[in-house]
Structure formats: structure tokens, C-alpha cells
Amino acid sequence: QVQLVESGGGFVQAGGSLRLSCVASGRTSNYAMGWFRQAPGKERDVVAAISRRGESTYYTDSVKGRFTVSKDNAKNTMYLQMNSLTPEDTAVYYCAADPERYFTGSSPSLYGYWGQGTQVTVSS
Secondary structure, three states: OOOEEEEOOEEEEOOOOEEEEEEEOOOHHHOEEEEEEEOOOOOOEEEEEEOOOOOOEEEOHHHOOOEEEEEEOOOOEEEEEEOOOOHHHOEEEEEEEEOOOOOOOOOHHHOOEEOOOEEEEEEO
């Protein structure tokens, strides 16, 4: 059983930055991981994904060049650095872990473990 706890969400003005953290109960070097977000009335979509060792990453087109996903496996923590935020980034952000694959990518159905989510609100 993997437990994931997100933190770092909050309220920020457009153009601002936030850094989300996801701490895992187990060794993150054993998990492919990802960040997803869900806005009201919308499906949960991938934001970014990262491989077990952290050398491979994936970003959805709308965040490329603005967001950076990283892992510190020594701290069992994944991060999402979010810059140049826009109101369209407003959502609940979730981290997810997959212990079955080296790099899982964008499909939420392949991730077996999820955090409780952290709210990100960007005002215009």
C-alpha cells in the first residue's frame, strides 16, 4: 500500500508561481509517478509524468515551458514547479504512483495509488 500526500497548493495571481510536493510512504525510486488535475465539471487529466529514476518526463502541451516535474528519491518526494500560472490552471492537483511500470505516462487508469489532492486557484 502506497500513501501519497500532496502539499503546496494555494491562491496565487496570474503570472505567479507555486511548487507542489508529493511525499510517498514508500521509496519513490520504485514508482513511476505523475501529476494530474481536475477542474470543476471536467475529467481528471495528466499534467506531467516522471519515470522511476526521474530521467524521463512527459508534459501535457498546455504546461510545456511553464511547469517542471522532478523527483528527489532520497526524500521520497515528487515536485511540480509551476510558473507563469494562468486562471486556466485552476484545479485540484493530484499526485499518483504506479509501482508496476518504469514510466507510465499520461493514462490515469494505469496509476494504482493517488493522493487526496491540493487546490490551486489562480486569479486573473
